[in-house]
Each structure stands twice: as structure tokens, then as C-alpha cells.
Amino acid sequence: MLSKSFHMKYLGELSYFLGLEVFRSSSGFFVSQRKYALDLLNEHQMVDVKPVQLPMESNLKLTTDKGELLPSPTPYQRLLGRLIYMSITRPNISFIVQPLSQFMHQPMSVHMQAAKRLLRYIAGTVNQGILLASTSAATLTAYCDSDWTGCPISRRSTSDYCIFLGKSPVSWKAKKQSVVARSSAEYRAMALTSCEVTWLTYLLKDLGLSSLPPAVLKCDNQVALYCC
Structure with a gap:
């Protein structure tokens, strides 16, 4: 290509x-x-x-x-x-x-x-x-989480995510959040992960994978319920 x-x-x-x-x-x-x-x-x-x-x-x-x-x-x-x-x-x-x-x-x-x-x-x-498996399904699955005021200096939280294409990890990051989170630390982690999943979806489509199933975002269950 x-x-x-x-x-x-x-x-x-x-x-x-x-x-x-x-x-x-x-x-x-x-x-x-x-x-x-x-x-x-x-x-x-x-x-x-x-x-x-x-x-x-x-x-x-x-x-x-x-x-x-x-x-x-x-x-x-x-x-x-x-x-x-x-x-x-x-x-x-x-x-x-x-x-x-x-x-x-x-x-x-x-x-x-x-x-x-x-x-x-x-x-x-x-x-x-990392193993980029040859038999993996073309499905993006993302896992994200964050701590709360984990940095003792700035009191900012750290967001983490790992995104898999089938069985293979293709993107991951640990990043300190830009603001001090009060009650939405995990929500910010989900927002960061969603942006990366969206970018990867467009990249895969540009590479010819046009019929991708919906991506799956997994996070803390309680936070997901509160954000709905």
C-alpha cells in the first residue's frame, strides 16, 4: 500500500x-x-x-x-x-x-x-x-483506570490505558492528568482512552479495515454507572 x-x-x-x-x-x-x-x-x-x-x-x-x-x-x-x-x-x-x-x-x-x-x-x-498475533480478530478493546490524587506533590491523578486489537496490545499510556480531579478522575481516564480508540479506528480504516465492529471500552463499573 x-x-x-x-x-x-x-x-x-x-x-x-x-x-x-x-x-x-x-x-x-x-x-x-x-x-x-x-x-x-x-x-x-x-x-x-x-x-x-x-x-x-x-x-x-x-x-x-x-x-x-x-x-x-x-x-x-x-x-x-x-x-x-x-x-x-x-x-x-x-x-x-x-x-x-x-x-x-x-x-x-x-x-x-x-x-x-x-x-x-x-x-x-x-x-x-509483545505478540502481534496473526489470528486476532479486528476488534478494538480498551482498558482504562486511574488513581485519585496519586501524586503527592501536585495532587493530580494518573490515567492509564491499554488498547488491544484482538489479542495484541497496540497502544498504551500512563499520563498525569492536567488538572486536579475531585470526583471524576476515572471519567477523565475514559475520555483520554476514547480519544485514542477513535484515532486507532480511523487509522485502521485508512489501512483498509472498513468493516470494524464497535470498539469496547472497559473501566471501573461504578464510575461507568455514574457517568451514564
Whole structure:
């Protein structure tokens, strides 16, 4: 389809591109960043570190009044930049990467400790990625939720969503809301997700999938009832 509009040259089947490893099988395309993750762990001398089961501690609240200011923000900024890039194929780290990225200018020792814990989680899950299944139905299903005043600094809530095309995750995000939510934090999460679902629907139609079934948006049941 693209070759009709742009001059293109076929370079063979894709296997590696900008840190993304692509493996094709009868199940579909498996996309991961295994080599990228190992390089990151090696850079921080954490290849043989003891892994942890979760990417963050339970009820973690990152603030600016704990720990000591790092001598230079550059190592932290470099680490977070690479973690943000890793979230391309790792939806399971996006929730913790989002708050960690708020302290780029003046990172504290506690922020670096939380980032290093995330590296310990990655050390035990380097083979994880996303599977773009070949047998998935062309149905968009979105899951969304948010906390309430989760940020201890701004008191703003964080919205999260993950959208699947059939069985395959195709879009996900963790984003701090732009205003302080009083009683509609989840409603704002649904609005954000609905915009992304609408955009994906138009994109799929442009790619030739004209007869798409209605998208499904799943969220907190009580909030959905209150918003009806």
C-alpha cells in the first residue's frame, strides 16, 4: 500500500531495527528489546543482579523532600531516557516510568533507587515483549483506570490505558492528568482512552479495515454507572 505513494526498496524480512527485535512465526510477530535491555543492564553493571517480581514497591510515592540531590542529573536523565524507549515494547513498566520522568531536572537519590529497582525487574524479564498475533480478530478493546490524587506533590491523578486489537496490545499510556480531579478522575481516564480508540479506528480504516465492529471500552463499573 505504501509503495503506491512512496518510492520504497525491499531490504528483506525485518529482524532488527533501532533496538527492536522482531521474530516471525505461525503465531504472528513477536517484538522485544532483549538486546537493548541487556546492554542497559550491562551499562549499569546489573546483569547478574537478583531480580524482583514487581517493577516498583507497593504504594510508592515519589517526592522531592526525601533523599539527597544527585551530584549530576545526567546519569539519571540518560537512564530514564532509555527506560522510556523500552516502554515501546513493555507496557508493564510504563506506570512507574511516568512518575520517574518527572524528576529529570533535580533527581534525588530515592529516585535513582526506584529506577535501579526497575532495572532489577527488567533483569528478570529480559525476554518479555509483545505478540502481534496473526489470528486476532479486528476488534478494538480498551482498558482504562486511574488513581485519585496519586501524586503527592501536585495532587493530580494518573490515567492509564491499554488498547488491544484482538489479542495484541497496540497502544498504551500512563499520563498525569492536567488538572486536579475531585470526583471524576476515572471519567477523565475514559475520555483520554476514547480519544485514542477513535484515532486507532480511523487509522485502521485508512489501512483498509472498513468493516470494524464497535470498539469496547472497559473501566471501573461504578464510575461507568455514574457517568451514564
